[in-house]
Every structure is written in structure tokens, then in C-alpha cells.
Amino acid sequence: MINLQPYSNPMYFVWLAVALLPLMIGLYFGKRLVVYQTIISGIFLLLIFGGPKWQQGLALIGYIIFQLLVVGGYAAYKKHANQTWAFVSAVLLSIVPLVIVKVVPAIEVGRQSWLGFLGISYLTFKSVQMIMETRDGTIKEFSPVMFVRFLLFFPTVSSGPIDRYRRFQQDYLQVPTREHYLQMIEKAVHYLFLGFLYKFILGYLFGTVMLPRLAHIAIMQRAAFFHSGISLALVGYMYTYSMYLFFDFAGYSLFAVAASYLMGIETPMNFNQPFKAHNIKDFWNRWHMTLSFWFRDFIFMRLTFFIMKHHLIKKRTRIPQAAYLINFLIMGFWHGVTWYYIVYGLFHAGAIIINDYWLAYKKKNPQLPHNRWTEGLAIFITFNVVCFSFLIFSGFLNTLWFQAH
């Protein structure tokens, strides 16, 4: 039984093109071949989660049934009652599998929970989102079939981008006009080739060619600078890893968006020139956007809303600070229960809080210079702060300080 990891090698793209062609012809003539689409989705999921990964496949099936019960159950309940405890329990239940998968390797190093499968965190985002929107009343009808289609939309199943249910449903049910579909195909081809450049050329250059060498040199110099391991190679590693992370992930995201477009679904973009950000807030509006917007809409906004409505914190400036800390702490834990992911989260919370102070100060002092140079300086500082956070995120410091022998 063969196994294909999404977008990882040229063959995957060949299979993808062959599989999507009939679907594309259908869409071109204004018809979505639902049965065909369901069949090829099944085949691709089998390729991703079959063969040597069959255990993941089983975990995925179990997970889908579980979420159908939780989300469907809550939607049925919501029709005649709206107690907060029910909502809270549904959210908690929905994240239980993800929590187990993240906590198991932290308790016993190297062990992976058998509940886990590639993409579990992205599916969890989608499920929690459904429960929250059902609570708000914006999702009124629960359709189990559409919910499964939404969760298992195969172009984005492994690593996002994280779509929104109502948006997805609308695209799925409404076939684009021919003119619009041609525009989507045009964009898809562009994204696909941009993705090749990003992931297979630049990502390869930074990640496969340069990174191991720099890692090797940095580890050789781990005793440098009073045993902190701070060396020129480490600085090089930081920038190279940041470039690798961006090009690899942005390339992958472009593939996922391109495949979605070919299927007539306008999955949202994940990146918007993040290294041009003027400050950390701006950065999070450009980096892994579907994740940060998910956090903004479903955690940060709700948290501030809750705090303000119940007057939990008196001082106004303290409210967003608390919300940022909790927001980014959760994001850190979501990445994995290791010290460096959590420190990464706290670091960004700290950076954004400092950034807020600066923005307030700037507002009070309109005489501060604002020109091309100060903007350049802002971009430079933001870029370096971000790269440093990625060095933490990379886990390389963990290797350098605690594992390298």
C-alpha cells in the first residue's frame, strides 16, 4: 500500500492534477460533481492516512465520529436551550483528543498517543469554531454531511489554512461563474508555481542546504560566549531557520490554496508578506493569518468581551494585556507542550504588550518623526524580534543547551 504525504513530492502533484481534471471540467461547465469529488477525496485521504500510516487513519475515523457526536449533539441541544455549562462542556469535550495528543509526548518523551494523526489540531480548530458559532446562533442548521466535508476537505486537511464553516459551505453549494472560475484557475496556477519556488527551491536552499551546516557549526561552538552557545553561527541559524520556516510553510499554504481554488473553493490565504510588518501586531495580521485570525476571533475577542462585560479587570489597559498573555499562552501550548513553544508564546505576548505601550506613547506624542527611515527602522526591529522568536520556536536552543553532547 502506498502512502503519499501531501505536496511532498512531484508525484503527488501529478496525481492531484489527474484527479482534479474531471472536477475542473465539471466546474468549467457550471456543475460540481459532488459524487466524484467525494470519491477522490476519499482516495486522497486513503493515500495520506493509509499504508504504513493506517493507525493514523483509524484515529482519524474515530476522531470524526467523536466530533460529529459532540458538535451535532451541541447543535441539537442549542435548538431548545442555551445554558453556558453546555457550551463550555461541548468546547472542552471537543478539545480533549487534541489535549491528549499534545500531553502524551510531554509526559513520556518520544511517545506518541495513538489518538493522534496528521492535522488533528487543524480539525480541532474547525470543530471548536462550529461550536462557538452555534452558540452565537450564526450557524443555525447543523448538516452532518457538510460538517464532514468541511473537516475532511483534503487539500487543507494536514496543515490548514483554517477555513470558516459558513464561507466553505457557501462556496461548496454555489458553483462559481465561468468567468470567476477562470480567474480562480489563473490564480491557482500562479500560486502553484510560486509555491514550487517557495517550498522546493528557497525552502530547500534554506532548510536542507544551509540549515544543517549552520546547526553543525553552532553545535561545535556550543561552549562559546561563556557557555551560552551564542556564536555567529547561531545568529546565522536564526535567520536561516526563519527564512526556511516562512518559505516552507508559505509554499505549502500556496499549494493548499491553489488546490482549493481548482476545486472551486476559495480557501483564505495564510501569508501576506509577513517580513514587511511594521510592528508585531501587524506581523500577526500577515503571518499564518488563518491561525492568528482564528485566535483573534475565537479566543482574544471573546476573552476581552467576557472580561469587560463582567468587569473582571478594572484598569482598561490591563484587559488586552491579560487577553494577549492567555491568547499566546494557549497558542504556545497548541504548538506542543515543550518549554520552547511556551516561551515562544509568552515572548510574543510580551512583544505585543510592549508594542501597545509604544503605540499609546506615539499617539500621545504626535510630534514624533514619521518618515521613510523610521518606517524602515520599524520593519527592521520587527523582523529581528520575529526571527529571534523563531529561534526559540525552532527548538534548536533546546538541542544546543540540553541535548548536544
Added chain:
Amino acid sequence: MNTQQAVIELLEDLTGTDISNNLDENLFTSGVLDSMATVELLLELQAKFGIDVPVSEFDRSEWETPNKIIAKVESLA
């Protein structure tokens, strides 16, 4: 006091910026309205106009300029 004026005053209270001259400015990209101010706006709308907008209903593209906010408030009130 009409809705337009009430919204403009509300925004000035929340953000400390007088926006009466740029009613078509995108408040999110210009940084006038951040997530925090948005939540405050929603709470104030609830208190002052009695309109209930759940956070998940809050589609940024429909609320991005003062004019759009005014139109939204008028349609929901």
C-alpha cells in the same frame, strides 16, 4: 441626535481620534480600531443602541469604515 453623529462620537470616545472627516477610512488597516477597541465598540453598541452583534457575526469587511459602521447600526437598530 442621529445615528451618524452618535457613532462618530462613540468612535471618538473609544479611540481618541476624530474621524468625522474621513468617513471612508479603513479603521482596521489604519490601526485606529484594534481588537480591543472593537470589543468595546460592540459592547457600547449593545448598551447605547440595544443591538446585539455576536463576535462570530462580526465580519471585519462589513465594519471596516465609519460609513459602513453607521450603515450597519442603522440596519440593525
Added chain:
Amino acid sequence: MKAKGKLWLIFGPVIIAAGSLILLFSLPLGWGHFSDRTERQAAVSLSPKVFRGRKIKQQALENNYVPFFGSSELSRLDAFHPAVLAAKYQRSYRPFLLGAAGSQSLTHYFIMQNLGSQLRGKKVVFIISPQWFTKQGQRPDAFGFYYSPLQTTDWIIHAKNNTADRYAAKRLLQMPSGRASQTTAAALENIANGQPISKFQTTVLRAKETMLLNEDALFSHFQANKNLARVEKSEKVLPAHYSAPQLNQLAAEVGRRETSNNQLDIKNSFYKSRLSGHRMKVLQNSQTSFDYRQSPEYSDFQLLLTQFSKWHVNVQFIIPPVNDRWANYTGLSMPMIRQTDQKIKYQLQQQGFTHVLDLTNDGNEKYFMEDTIHLGWRGWLKADQTIDPFLTKQQPAPSYKIQNKFFAKKWQTSTHIE
């Protein structure tokens, strides 16, 4: 029609690009001959790209290049390095350096896989470091760094059902790089289990081989490396005519000059960048528990010997010493080193590999080592005393008697030689 025209605009370039790519890599194109300079660059480049490839090595070895297998010591390109001596004194051979930090037996085994017709009945030099023989043996990450899909594919296509090939397949499957490709891993499983690989697998692997060969031939034309310039610069330091005593004296002089900042006879630059300051304190007695006597490396090494025997390759082995002062400082056990040396030599001699230059007892010679465990100045000269006649003079054909017991776990872990 407007929409149709637009479709052509969108997909036309894609179709052309895909078509040209398929042509570029699937036709047996050859990509021409490498220039003399490209050959010289590749021979001293020590670059993973060269190790992983095939065509440039084949061409060089068909000329007067001789493979020098080894590891990190090959990068000590001082004036007395074999590559410099051979070039300066217009010897009949030129070393083609194969190996760098982290390359051990298993890497070398695969490096030589597609050099069969060039190595058959020829001579090679092999520098074998005791430091390879750790408890873990070949580190998977280092193996991955030099891993070549091309060599692996070539090897799989020609693999037989015998002890050595089954062992190699098993070892490869223990490395993440060996499992990276589905087809490769499946074929390796077959070989490891003593089953033939299927027709379909062979077809896929052959297609893959053509593609990888084109890639190798095309990209091998681009050799960018500073090492050749270093060799050429080093040549200028040497006297015009070869004279062993004169060279020995010069090596001692250079060695003295370049080891002035420490008491351990370690090259200044190495000491400064890797050992100075606080680092030295930590390293004191840090190697007391190092042990090279038990290691899977012994069986990996046996793979090489089997291959050499199959192709009747005449091999000059060199076992370098450890810098004595360094060993004292770090607490490295010399009896352990000597036993390791004995074990390696036993494995060689039992099977008829008689050309062994054992330098283990030269660790206290002045300016023999460039730093901790790497040959330098006078060390290279001493090795040259053996290498030069071995390669330039007629040698009797070797007669090898390969014994499969060296593939067994029992040999890997044995500390008693009987």
C-alpha cells in the same frame, strides 16, 4: 472563443514547462565531458555533492585519480597533505578525496557503489579512524547528510541475496534517509528479507536512476570551492625538488610556528576557535569513558572489505593516532585505543588485507598531528612514505578470504580477539 483562449494562456506555459522538464531528465543526455580544472576542483572539494554523485568521479578515476577514503583529517589541507605532495611533485597519481567529518564505513560503502568498473583491480588508500567505532556507530544525521539516492538506487538494482547485501539493506533501513522514499524502502525490505525485487520496482528504480544521473551530470559541472586554491597556495611553500629530510625539517618548522598558543601541540586556529578559554576546563578528563572496542561500525566496515574483495581492489589502510597530550588531558584511555587498533587490524589481517600502516604509536611525535585526532604536517609526510611507493610501484595482486562472521553481533561486541 474567449474562455478557451484564456485556458490556453493559463495552461500553455505549464504544459511547455512540464514537457521540457520531462525531456531534460528522462533522456540519456550525458551532458558532456568535464574539464581538467573541474576534475581537479572536485578531487579536493570534499563536498557532499561530489560524494553523492557519480559521473565526475568515474571520469576522474579513469584518468590518474586514486580514491582516498577517510573522514575529517582529509580537510587538513596543509602543505604536506597527500593532494599537495602529489600535485607539486608531478606524481603519476592524484588523490581524489572522498570523506569529511561524519563520513564512516556505511557512507563510503555507498559512495563506491557506482564506481565498480573504475575500481576493479585498482588501488585505493583508506584512512580508518578509531573514532568511528562508537557504541552507536554511524550517526543517522551524518549519514543522511551524505546520503545519495543515486548510489542507493544503483546499489539496489545490483543487490544480491547474500550476507553482505542483506546486512547493508538492514542498516540502510535503520537510517531515516533510507526510508525517505517509498519505492526505495520497499525494495530494501525485500533485499533485507532475502526476496528478489519485483519487475515493477526495477522499472521505477531504473527511471529514477536515469533522472538522478541527468541531475548529477548536469549539476556536477558547477564546482565552486576554495579548496583547490588552498592546494595551489600550499604547493608554493614546498621546495622545488622532493627531498624527504628537507621536507621533514620544513614540516617541523611550520608545525612549531603554527602551534604556538597552547601546550598541547594543537594548531593555533583550531585551539582558538574550538578549545580556548572556559572550554578547556570542561574538556579535562571528559573522555575517560570513551570506548571504541564495541561498535556496529565493525560490521559496517566489513561491508567495505567485502566490496573491496569482490572487486579485487588493492587497499592501503592507514590508522592514524591520537595526539598524546590531548589524550592525557581528556583522559582518553590509551589501552582502550590500542585494543581498538588490535581489533581493527585483526579483522583486516584475518581476511588478507596486508597493507596496513599503523600509526597508533606516533601520537607523541612532535608536529605529527595537526590537532586532536587529525594527521598534519609530519604525520602526512610519514603516511606519504607508504602511500607513494604503494601507488607508484607494482604490487602483487591481493588474495582476500572474506569471513561472514564479521557481520555478526558477536564480533561487534567482542573485546577478546582470538
